[in-house]
Amino acid sequence: MALQESLAKFKQQQEKCQSTLTSIASSRPAQPHRTAHASTSSLASARAPAPAVKFSNDTERLQHINSIRKSPVGAQIKRVIDLLLETRQAFTPEQINETCYVDVNANKAVFDSLRNNLKVSYDGRRFSYKSKHDLKDKNQLLVLVRKFPEGIAVIDLKDAYPTVMEDLQALKAAGQVWLLSNFDSQEDIAYPNDPRVLIKVDDDLKHLFRGIELPRDMIDIEKDLQKNGMKPVTNTAKRRAMAQVHGIGSKSKPKKKQREISKRTKLTNAHLPELFKNLNVPDN
Structure with missing residues (x-):
């Protein structure tokens, strides 16, 4: 106000x-001058309207x-949180007012909402941004992901520090984490790619895996991959057509001798014991 x-x-x-200047210019009397040129210019200036005074x-x-x-309290809070997120610095109420024109001290509703906001940390003097996970670099990011063998939402990591998404992609490229999409929420989930991590598989997922019967023909498998938006590496139809053109019959590959499993063999799918029930496992 x-x-x-x-x-x-x-x-x-x-x-x-402006009004005063205009009245002064119109009431100014004509003064005699030594030359005609000076009198003419003085008369022209007296008749010309005074320039408009522009506001500051x-x-x-x-x-x-x-x-x-x-503006509404919510809009002012968002303005302050955006400032804290972009700068990652701590601001006093006076500094906030100078930077983004939100007067925190003069608006109790804004002050209380900022102090109680989950994204804001207040130490009694300064406000700063508070992310869900306190991370500083790529090493801390990897340690955190490995604490969640069943996956952690990428959206919970995005505001940890400015370059967190670049570091996450670097960990993926190095094969240290997996980034998979959640079909329900269409959000990316980060999983640790560590063979030492034990992953608990739900019984529903086990039953679903066991109930899927793959097609026997490779062409049908390639069609199913294409239906799900994946590009098959092989092209069986093209390969068979080329074989017929050159008169080459399709040869069935000889069956490989099933390798016996001993007690020293490392089982990577130990959570699915039914895969090994028909295998000959020696006692020694």
């Missing part, structure tokens, strides 16, 4: 100054500040 009154008074003063360039900034402070 005080800012609006100041603007109104400022405009009245500017209009009053600061008026637009003041109007912008006033619109921010009159």
Whole structure:
């Protein structure tokens, strides 16, 4: 309210100054001059209207500040949180007011909402951004992902620090983590790619895996892959057509001798014991 009154008074003063200048210019008497040229220029200047007085360039900034402070509390809080997120610095209420024009001290609702916001940390003097996971670099990111063998949502990692997404892609490229999409929420999930991590598989997933019967023909497998948006590495139809053109019959591959499993063999699918029930496992 005080800012609006100041603007109104400022405009009245500017209009009053303009009116005064105009009246002075119109009432100024013509003065004799030594030369005709000087008299002519003086008369022209007396008849010309006085230039309009422009408002100060600061008026637009003041109007912008006033619109921010009159905006809803939620909009002001978002403005402050965006500032804290982008800079990752701690600000006093006075510094916030100078930087993004949100007067935290003068608006109790904004102050209380910021102090109790889950994304904001307040130490009694300064406000700073608070991410869900306190991470500083790629090593800490990898340690955190490995603590969640069943996956951690990428959306919970995005605001940890500015380059977290680049580090996550680097860990994926190095083969240290997996990034898979959740079909329900269409969000990426980060999984640790560590063979030492024991992953618990739900019984429903086990039953689903056991109930899937793969097609016997490779062409049908390639069609199923294409239906699910995946590009098969092989092209069996093309290969068979080329074989017929050159008169080459398809040869069935000889069956490999099933390798026996001993107690020293490392079982990577130990959570599916039914895969090994028909195998000959020696006692020694």
